[in-house]
Amino acid sequence: MTANANDSLGQLIEQWIKPEIRSMSAYHVADAQGMIKLDAMENPYDWDDSIVESWMETLRNVHLNRYPDPGADQVKQQLRDVMNIPASQDIVLGNGSDELIQLLALAVSAPGKTLLTVEPGFAMYRQISLVTELSFQSVALTADFELDMPELLSQIEKQQPALVFLAQPNNPTGNLFGEDKLRQVIEAAPGLVVIDEAYTPFTDADYLNLADEYNNVLVMRTLSKAGLAGLRLGLLIGNPRWIAEFEKIRLPYNIGVLTQASAEFALKHFDVLRQQTNLIREERANLYQELSNIDGLRVWNSEANFILFRTQSGQAKTIFEGLRARHILIRCLDGAHPLLKDCLRVTVGSAAENEAFLKALRAVL
Template sequence: MSNVDLMNLIQGNIHALKPYHVENIDCDVKLHANENPFPPSEELLETFTASIRNFQLNRYPDPDSKKLKDSIAKRLNTDTSRLVIGNGSDEIILLLLQVFCSEGDSIIFPDPTFAMYAIIAKGLGVKPVNIPLNDHWDFDADELLKVAEHNKSRIIFLSYPNNPTGNCFSENQVRKVVENFSGIVVVDEAYYDFARKSFVGEINKHNNLVVLRSLSKIGLAGLRVGFGVADPLIIDQINKVRLPYNSNTVSQTLAEYLITHFDPVQKQIDSILDERVRLMGELEKMDSLTVFPSDSNFFLFRTEQSADKIFRYLIDNGILIRNLSSHPRLNNCLRITVGTRGENDQFLSKMADYAQIGNP
């Protein structure tokens, strides 16, 4: 029998971390994770069933994800040498940190933003630095560049649109950062399909620019597929630390199908965008709520009442959204992913009930 002092073996950076808490409360209406509320199209499911027999599941997947990369290169009008596939785009965040940061270095981002930048950095002993977003959830490029320089930050992360605030930062401020920073600028376009604003077209001009995309928000969250677009030199370095089989056969095949048969997904995206307008409009009519503008498939709103209580009330009624109240800048803020029309109606009806009964 062994009784090793395991706590003593654990690396200091990991000791200090708390596990990333993913809210997974069992609710019928899940509007908390910015997923696509619609199931995959019939065509995609048929392809899946038809290909099951052809998947060589006893063989390793293609380590270069060649077919998938070909389809992305074609769609983005770029070259496969500028692409890397990740097991979700958050894997690429990790790989970028491994390539560009040593323990003790820093990365920087405007705050509030996607929590994983800081979490992944801390796990590697890299210091996350942030500058506060202004009241329009935007930032000033000069200020960001100044703090980045002061901290000798290696990477700037810009979530574009920004999760959880929902908006795209000012294009000219992002461009100024890309043009003037002497480190890496990651423009994280996980929500691109809803914003349709992108810096991908500028990859050829800036060798320090990395654009991240994800298929998680448009229907394949369960398959974990994300990709990065960057200068081939950056891609080559990422490939040195990337595990060879990070993307599995099923994910590669279905992601390629989705990208080459985009019409059904586009219809889903269009309907989510229509619903976003309706949902935000209905919520804006309610008293004591501030709804923030959105370029995404989710949006943020602030309540004058206790957001914790509304959050709990919704859970008790089978609806899960995201409570962001614990962030100092997001006091009484909640984030909701746009669902199907029926799901959104359920949410609106429970919000109206809550307003009726006041503070239960």
Template sequence: MNPIEVLTPLAVIRQDVQSMHAYAIQDSAGMVKLDAMENPFVLSPVLQTELGARLGAVAINRYPGARIDELKQALARSIALPAGHALMLGNGSDELISLLAMGCDLPGASIVAPLPGFVMYAMSAQLQGLAFHGVPLTADFELDEAAMLAAMREHRPAITYIAYPNNPTANLWDQAVIRRLIAEAANLGGLVVMDEAYQPFSSHTWLDEIRAQPEAHAHVLLMRTMSKFGLAGVRIGYMVGPQVLLQEIDKLRPPYNVSVLNAECALFALEHADVFAAQAAEIRRQRGLLMEALSAMQGVKVYPSEANMVLVRVSDAQRTFDALKSQGILVKNVSKMHSLLGNCLRLTVGTPEENAQLLQALKITL
């Protein structure tokens, strides 16, 4: 060994990991928090008390057991799980995305997804050593069908991600285009993952397509999260797919990846699904009012939304973001995420009071 060589524990950590940036979470203390697509409504005091009693009775001295299976069964009932399909749980959708990359990590494997899109698709590929090929959307944030097909034919991806609705653009893509992409993936022998994180706020679910044409979707997995349902702090994601596929991915799931407390919260929420459905309906109503008010503002371009967020383009995103923050309003500046998002901000739909504060702050700022 060279006597001047300095040994450091960092030497055993991959260089590409050391060059990465950690996922950034904005400090929201004291702010109107409209940056993370969270449900802004809290449980009533009565339900808070009921949930507290339920959690207090959980056997936290034991590893998760049968209660996890009961949650899977409750979710299966809530979505009317199609025949021949299975359901698996993840610690949020993020874990499911990582497990998919791990399961498909064959030599030369790759992932294709439209851009701009959810950052974890590319991050999971990088961490697992798969090639990631991002395909830019059109200028109005629609799928570029020709470019997607070309990328799929060139790279023959193990996984093609289609977010429905998309993050951060918030729109649903053309169903006919998606059907053709799904068919092409079948021809190429790859999987398609329909990511329905924002389904509670959307006018359509791809689960209906799967039910109507199960043979055409034998290679399609559908992923959802309970975060947007109203349980962002609980970290429950789930994935649905043909049993023959899902049983293979489920082998990679860490044992006890969902805690008994999280599972009990999710079961409680499903038992009170009417409460959360009412919250989602109010968020959809508030979204319409917010978009109408934003559209009336000079210098603001509002894009269609089927999620609990609204993408807007302003003349100077950084200046607007800073001005809103100085007024106690925290939104997401996505203008540097992708060239197509120049001067764009992503606004979470909040409560009526929060939305009013946002609009008032924008009037002062713009």
């Protein structure tokens, strides 16, 4: 392309792409080639060969020439069964829960409307607010990552948010805020409160009952953390009247035939995923203990499949790079939020992966 053509392309983009989008960066995913990958809260375990074989058999019967079942009714029924979703609640499915956050934002977005959440929190709430032209507002957690109730309630009163997102357990801090506080938020919020239970396989806490109890509560879940991150299947659970509204803007065939067939298969074998996530919970306890025994680290308890820890001042980036040089990829959160100064987040992997991480960590400290 000539320099002139390049300039005029730049002008066209500037003219037609919204400034909010031009100033954004695309969601960055670190290159994990050859790495022990402990950065993205994935389940480290594969399926046994026999299960893979019968999954392949299932896929043989999928018709790629046909559009998928638009409602994915079979998948929804199986999700109801494995997650004990009551008949009083309906489900809308998304291409990962990320798509459901976008769908919620699109459904309420209008000039002057606000999405409120807490930070440090899940980055997509902010990203999607920007794209959908919702005003993004956040309230900082306290230094020990609890909800700052006076400030949160005051911001709810002031901002009158259309949407409040609270992840339980919270990413990247791994903690639960407690039901009493959730109820106070729900009762104060004029609009929808979405409890994002992405990490539900790793905690006994479950707030599905709040969607039955309150008119303004929805619960969002995903199969990603249970062991199906590659499938991209999220679900939003709530009163059928809310769900009917969201169904109007869901793109008709957002869950493809391969995803539906694979989800049906995986949900039939959900006991395998449960065994894996229970193992991850055990490994989390070991990893927490080992990290806590290392001098100079502050480690937070986690109800999720990752652990947040703080290094000594100014060390986080060096440690992150040192680990990377040893082929261990975790997440450096230093700089992402003032409360995350010197913090790193490691996903709980298999016993061997955690051991390799700890060995490398001890070597770089």
